[in-house]
Amino acid sequence: MTQNILNLKRFNTLGLNAYCKSLEIIEKEQDIKTLVKGSRTKFIILGEGSNVILDAPIESPFEVPVFINRLKGISVRKNLKEKVIVRCGAGENWNKFVLWTLENEFGGLECLAGIPGSVGAAPIQNIGAYGSEVCDVIESVNVYDVERNLTTSYSNKDCDFGYRTSIFRNWTLGSFLSNFVIISVDFSLSADWKNLNTPDYASIKNILPANPNGLDIATAVLNIRSKKLPDLKVFPNVGSFFINPVVDNTKAERLRKKFANIPIKTLEGSFKLSAAWLIESCGFRGAKFKNVGMHLKHALVLVNYDDSSSQEVLMFAEEVRASVKEKFDINLKIEPVILSSSERSKYFG
Ligand SMILES: Cc1cc2nc3c(=O)[nH]c(=O)nc-3n(C[C@H](O)[C@H](O)[C@H](O)COP(=O)(O)OP(=O)(O)OC[C@H]3O[C@@H](n4cnc5c(N)ncnc54)[C@H](O)[C@@H]3O)c2cc1C
Numbered sequence: 001m002t003q004n005i006l007n008l009k010r011f012n013t014l015g016l017n018a019y020c021k022s023l024e025i026i027e028k029e030q031d032i033k034t035l036v037k038g039s040r041t042k043f044i045i046l047g048e049g050s051n052v053i054l055d056a057p058i059e060s061p062f063e064v065p066v067f068i069n070r071l072k073g074i075s076v077r078k079n080l081k082e083k084v085i086v087r088c089g090a091g092e093n094w095n096k097f098v099l100w101t102l103e104n105e106f107g108g109l110e111c112l113a114g115i116p117g118s119v120g121a122a123p124i125q126n127i128g129a130y131g132s133e134v135c136d137v138i139e140s141v142n143v144y145d146v147e148r149n150l151t152t153s154y155s156n157k158d159c160d161f162g163y164r165t166s167i168f169r170n171w172t173l174g175s176f177l178s179n180f181v182i183i184s185v186d187f188s189l190s191a192d193w194k195n196l197n198t199p200d201y202a203s204i205k206n207i208l209p210a211n212p213n214g215l216d217i218a219t220a221v222l223n224i225r226s227k228k229l230p231d232l233k234v235f236p237n238v239g240s241f242f243i244n245p246v247v248d249n250t251k252a253e254r255l256r257k258k259f260a261n262i263p264i265k266t267l268e269g270s271f272k273l274s275a276a277w278l279i280e281s282c283g284f285r286g287a288k289f290k291n292v293g294m295h296l297k298h299a300l301v302l303v304n305y306d307d308s309s310s311q312e313v314l315m316f317a318e319e320v321r322a323s324v325k326e327k328f329d330i331n332l333k334i335e336p337v338i339l340s341s342s343e344r345s346k347y348f349g
Helices: 028-038 094-103 167-174 212-228 249-258 276-282 308-328 345-348
Strands: 021-027 044-047 051-056 067-070 075-079 083-090 137-145 150-155 180-190 238-242 264-267 269-275 291-296 301-304 337-340
Touching: 021 028, 021 276, 028 067, 028 137, 028 180, 051 308, 094 212, 167 180, 249 264, 249 269, 269 276, 276 308, 291 308, 301 308
Parallel strands: 021 067, 044 067, 051 337
Antiparallel strands: 075 083, 083 180, 137 150, 137 180, 238 301, 264 269, 291 301
16 A cells, blocks of 8 residues: 655745654644644654754655644733733634734834744744844743643743743654644734834844834834845755854853854853854855755855755755854854754754
8 A cells, every 4th residue: 555755845944844644734723632632742843844854865764744834813802001921822823913913003022023933833943143032022832732731831931931942842852743732832022103112233233214113113123134145945954053152251251262253242240252254254145055955145044955855964064163163162063953753863963
């Protein structure tokens, strides 16, 4: 008997051919209970596939079912004087949700406009841009716990948010197969539309009008993003491929002595390096290997130029990592989650 093998190419923004034996779209909360239970607790769940490397070639497809989260719905739960609590379904598109908050004159998400992906994945790596992180406005995250067959709410504090991390990200990395589903996120947004924090970035400040509101800030952010990043429709990618490394004072001083112009940002007692700068210094900006390369416009964006395989992507990433290690003694960490049908993810994770 032949079994249908399905291609997940259109479900990941890197455009990798990756195969599975079963694919289901989750549209209602009830679907989770029925489908997820049938999968005997282990499965892969995707939002829009903009932060994953799917490593499952045709000869080794995912054996576990793949679920695509499309749980929708946005509602105002509480309307307090200075704040509003808004619940958003995990399967809503992130940027559409940000635009909805702006149409309603709710502040807090304007700096995060234009980030691809779903609302449910936003807390996982605590998405951030231009000095804002989604954890600044998350009230709680509502999660279906498969093993216990119940829905639990994690308060902001329970989520253990950090730079590009959270309790959920740690669960995901521990075992790449999921046994939880984020079903919705509650946001605490500002009703004071006129007094929002302006991002402390010259490129944005320079194009903002005096006394900007949330929409002005988001428009400036979208404008800068479209200039800085390659067009996703033309150059399949997952945004930043590596996380900006954070080092201690001793290491930062050592680097400053050796590389006089190295950019280092102070971050609450530690020091953040620019992964893009490190990669560019190793000569990888615009470099290509077979069908993969770091984009000329932004050295941190790895692009699938033409139907490359996950193996090519991971081999190229390894080359970049090895060069940065050799020159700066820094271990770059891959930002997207590697979902692999083989043992490879353990090596690269
Ligand atoms: C062009 C581009 C620019 C980007 N810019 C930024 C940026 O500025 N800042 C930033 O922080 N990120 C950025 N990203 C990364 C990405 O947009 C975010 O990480 C986004 O939140 C991923 O959403 P997704 O729905 O695509 O997640 P997916 O890629 O589908 O999934 C990511 C991980 O979350 C898990 N997951 C997804 N949904 C659920 C759920 N409902 N329940 C449980 N687990 C789930 C998946 O299993 C996987 O492990 C960028 C990506 C691209 C392509």
